[in-house]
Amino acid sequence: MDELSNHEEAVELLQQLGLQEYEAKAFVALTRLRQGTAKEISEVSDVPRTRVYDAVRVLESSGLVEIQHSNPQRFRAVSVGEAADTLQQKYDSRTDSLRDSLEAIDSVSTDAETDVTHEVWSLSGTAGITSRTQQLIDDADQELVFVLGDEDIFTEQLIERIRAAQQRGVTVIIGTTAESIRERVQDELPGTQVFVSGLAWLSGSLWSDDDTEIGRLLLVDQSSILVSTFHESAGGEHEHEQAVFGRGFDNGLVTIARRLMATGLPAVEDPGTGES
Structure with a gap:
């Protein structure tokens, strides 16, 4: 078979x-x-x-x-x-030819275009969400906070992107849902701030009838946020990954998101306030 x-x-x-x-x-x-x-x-x-x-x-x-x-x-x-x-x-x-062709196409302005200060979009499928995750990491200038809800997300490609960000001087903070994942992250990315998240709902549902699990949480430069979820099948396997992605949020929301994501890491200083 x-x-x-x-x-x-x-x-x-x-x-x-x-x-x-x-x-x-x-x-x-x-x-x-x-x-x-x-x-x-x-x-x-x-x-x-x-x-x-x-x-x-x-x-x-x-x-x-x-x-x-x-x-x-x-x-x-x-x-x-x-x-x-x-x-x-x-x-x-x-793929390279496609990229060149698409980039050479003239853009068309519409009446719906406005000067948006913040935006939220949805993404579907692990391939697309992974691509957006890597793009956000590549664009990071100062800091990225990344909480891994699923070990399968921590791929070699992701590790290479994070290493490149660190070499650019980006501060990297990684949270995991289990000690075993934390040890693997530390082995692959020595010197990185790694912690086991204190958010219990990341590794399991708060409600018995909810089959949704967090896949990844990413905050880049305190302005761009990506959150993905999986739905579990009857056999306990992860099915289709979905995500929401947003950027340009005000400082209040970003501060709350950052502090939530860093729950479990002692004395994390918030660059926006200088407070722990």
């Missing part, structure tokens, strides 16, 4: 990266065969034999398959590592 699931997932992911269905199936078949004829690929992949040749030609032009001009022709996939690098370069190139 696991092998079948891996096979289907690999085909689906390859399609998401730009391959057509038959191309993805043929490539996965070749990773299993190491090398094979069109007939063998067809038998393993369920791709019609007449379509195998077209799929393999596309894969060859993409640098994913090699052809031996024997009789009959034999085909083999490049190594998994080489294939992943090739697809990543292609994906990165298209």
